[in-house]
Amino acid sequence: MRLCNRCNVSVDDQHDYCPLCSRPLGNRGNSASEYPSYSKLHQETAVFTRTKLFLFLTISAIVLSITINLLTLQLNPKLWSAIVTTGLIYAWVIVKDTILSKAHIGKKILFHYAILALFLLVIDIFVGFMKWSTTYAIPLFGMAATFVMTLLAIIKKSLWHNDIGYLLAMFFISLCPAILFIFQLADVIWPSVAAIVYSLLTIIGMIIFSDRQFKEEIKKRFHF
Numbered sequence: 001m002r003l004c005n006r007c008n009v010s011v012d013d014q015h016d017y018c019p020l021c022s023r024p025l026g027n028r029g030n031s032a033s034e035y036p037s038y039s040k041l042h043q044e045t046a047v048f049t050r051t052k053l054f055l056f057l058t059i060s061a062i063v064l065s066i067t068i069n070l071l072t073l074q075l076n077p078k079l080w081s082a083i084v085t086t087g088l089i090y091a092w093v094i095v096k097d098t099i100l101s102k103a104h105i106g107k108k109i110l111f112h113y114a115i116l117a118l119f120l121l122v123i124d125i126f127v128g129f130m131k132w133s134t135t136y137a138i139p140l141f142g143m144a145a146t147f148v149m150t151l152l153a154i155i156k157k158s159l160w161h162n163d164i165g166y167l168l169a170m171f172f173i174s175l176c177p178a179i180l181f182i183f184q185l186a187d188v189i190w191p192s193v194a195a196i197v198y199s200l201l202t203i204i205g206m207i208i209f210s211d212r213q214f215k216e217e218i219k220k221r222f223h224f
Helices: 050-071 081-099 105-126 132-156 159-173 175-182 190-208 212-222
Strands: 002-004 009-011
Touching (some): 050 081, 105 132, 105 159, 132 159, 132 175, 132 190, 159 175
Antiparallel strands (some): 002 009
């Protein structure tokens, strides 16, 4: 075995450089931890995967819907392909970033809430913009996302470490519908207020029922 003076690990003699820091290895040494020997394997990138297949089918469906929409504009002047395209993209996101992704559940919920809000807004715009998306759908879905995120965090007991950042992000995102109301892009204010109050009460509850660990995490997040 050869010793890496920087990492303080022993590496198999077949290596001239440390696999961890890439520095030249020294002579044989005694180390409490040994880096295991391994054979160099060349991993070929798969040409055909389910992810690539679904991506191809999604792009094909989008191109086909746009083509049909453009060819039938004289019969139906509405650009319905925009709704179909947004829905297909959202379906692709669900498969790629939920089913196939190993990302944190809080990140998944936050990301999907943003994509779903955009999808609903696009539908609302292309059916005449009755403001149902900005008035009711986006704020209420925000409350649902906050509830699901909090529930999963409590069940998994990961609230103080992994999920606090995403819950705080949901609070600030819940302010967006109120801003839309200020600019007259929403008809009713109470769903936006309800979303803000619910997110605020969630954070207050976390602070009240938290321990020192949570307060330390808040200090880290905001650099107190």
